[in-house]
Amino acid sequence: MARKSGSHGEITGPRILAAAERLIARKGFAAVTMREIAREVGVQAGALYLYIPDKQTLLFDLMRRHMEELLAAWEAEPKGETPLEQLEAFARFHIRFHLARPDATFISYMELRNLEPENFARIEALRKRYEDILEGILKEGSAAGVFRVPDTKLATMALIAMLTGVNTWYREGGRLSRERVERIYWNMVRRAVKG
């Protein structure tokens, strides 16, 4: 059967997510209108509702996708064997993954408050799973005497905040290469927890 003229169903859906991610990261969820997203995609506002039930679900889908990709990417990562190797793998992975997705990262940290309670709880559960990965490494290393960490939960939060902070200032093609940034941060992480 010939396709109807102007029919692009297979690609409009992903394009809506992409446009929404870019706009929300730049202006904030509440400030972005459905008309803007539609304009960016090249359709009329009403057509968006063929792909998403409402604006809230759009935000939730973006954040869930980001967290699920994060967890899946860590699963696929070569991790090393000793706690020290695992900590280095985690630090470098965290920087690399988040630098590659600045918009999604920004949204995941800034727009939690715009999630309805049930959606918020689901995203927080995913985030906790990710934090538990790092805390597990710190616990193992502490038990083995490789790390000296008086409180693993607190160290987890401190290190993740430090590593995610790269996104606030790093610019592609800037003064420092990503590899150099990774190395310097890894050195700070290592020294902050070393036994």
Added chain:
Amino acid sequence: MARKSGSHGEITGPRILAAAERLIARKGFAAVTMREIAREVGVQAGALYLYIPDKQTLLFDLMRRHMEELLAAWEAEPKGETPLEQLEAFARFHIRFHLARPDATFISYMELRNLEPENFARIEALRKRYEDILEGILKEGSAAGVFRVPDTKLATMALIAMLTGVNTWYREGGRLSRERVERIYWNMVRRAVKG
């Protein structure tokens, strides 16, 4: 002269700032309406415009006040003499100051994108002044051989991100006292940069 009934000019202004700060921190600038702020203060929406020219200026005033208080508070802080003492003073001060102002801190990091360009530039200039304080300490310590920091700018960003991160999880009356949190973070900071 007798005051007109229902006249509270001296206190309504500050109350508008306080209500706006609380609401914007909780819901985001774009999601907060002038009517909400007015309701919180106990006046009608139109009355707000006796105290502020518009919504944008309200946001700018909140952020400027926060940054100016931050710089003034550091000026008034006892700082120690050696770079190590100064770094400890800075780390503890940063945690203490920001934990005491969670709403203003949140707004200052989340709502930069909702500032108009000119206002954004002014807030960024104040933020840079604050970052320069920490970088100055790191530079002095590096020159003296007390710290080993391959890149002072990068270390500045890393440490500030780590310290500000306390605000995302710390809760008054929780598992750890503020003093204990300060001490653990200071230890991580110290070890991350020590020579």
Added chain:
DNA sequence: GTCTATAGCTTGATAGAC
């Protein structure tokens, strides 16, 4: 699958009474 048109509200900000 997308469009046009629009219902039904809410928004920031202003004018004028008191």
Added chain:
DNA sequence: GTCTATCAAGCTATAGAC
């Protein structure tokens, strides 16, 4: 100094034509 009333604009989401 505050209120009531209101404006023009913009919002999400839906209905129905094609």
